[in-house]
Amino acid sequence: MKIFLRIIHFLFLIICLIIQTSFIEHLKHYNISLDLLMIAVAAVSIFNGQIFGLIYGFIIGLLLDLMVGGIAGVNAAIYALNGFFACKIIEIGFRKKWAVYVFLIFILTEVNLLLTSGIYYLFNFSLNPGQLGIEMLVSPIINILFMFIIFPLLGAGRGRREEFGFIYKDEI
């Protein structure tokens, strides 16, 4: 059953990857900067454990890099780290609560933005601090909103029957 779920989760990540490149990127024209893959990788990691979070994050990030050009390997490293730390936060003692998930997505979004900007800056790309600041303010809000859709889809909120007014079943 676990293997079956892991395959399902991997397919879910692939679907998220396709949706990200075919649709969500369009929303950036309207200043809606959503990182669906980051949320999905974090959810999959919490659900499947650190190793799977790491590996899934790496594979999905690499596929994204290969699909969209740019410097390959950057997204792979970032999503792998996302997968690792999402699970680590839960492991170090935080409970599987919505408040923790909100905090997690907030931290991951900010770290991702800073890391990506830093890496690209090292590769001689220009950096606009103002633009980065606005992104650091807006992106977490949008990502957190979408987290409330993605996490229940993957069952990362299982075991929490009622919190913030949301009710989930114990099983997927």
Added chain:
Amino acid sequence: MATARKNLRYIIVLIVIIVLCIVIVTVSYRNSEILKKARSAVLDTFGPVQEKTYQFFQPVIRFFNGIQDYFVLSEKIKNLEQQNRKLTRDYSEIVNLKIENDALRKLIGINLRQDYKTEPAKVIGFYESKWQSHIIIDAGRSSGILEGMAVVNEDGLIGVVTLASNDTSEVRLINDPHSSIGARILSSRKLGMVEGSSDKTIYLNYIVSKDIVFKGDILITSEFGELIPSEILIGRVKRIKESEKTPYLQIEVEPFADFKRLEYVLVIKN
């Protein structure tokens, strides 16, 4: 003890993956052939699914465009009517000039202007970040598309093919920070480079401060591009700034093509 061993195992996997990523980044930065092949394979594998997904979400994208249009519609109609009147006025003059030009070219033995050979393609993917601005189209090497070819739509130049796989291609848009295209100011014939930036603003660079450039001047591709034909419309000058730090003008360009509404494009194969 068991937890510590487990944690160590996780850290080792993390380090291995990070090292692997550093290797991939290095290989990618060196423009390796292996990575190009991998990119082609990934594009071809995901191409058909991406196309269907793109079609599925098209109504939503149109809906968003529609909302935006609603607020600027009356101004847009006014501008289009004005433009239409001007174009109607110019049309007969242009037809006459073309006939005259063709006749004179024949007379002095210069080749007549040739129409471009084009390949129509559908946009099936899109990716935008501060550092890149790419689209994926559903035509590739099997349709005769090569890297470096220009991609246009009915409004003008959109970008350049950066990777052509069998059935799909990746196109770098002209607002990508890496994009750099030779351009000419239509009226003054001055040469410059149209370059993208991280905030997606397009600039015409290397026009010296003493040159006179007017707001509204039209930019076309220059004749020095290897695979990009000359005289393709790029955009018009939106803003001009002088800077004491550089000897060049800072010219902001408004592209004719609307990157939000890209659905069908043409790849110029000449």
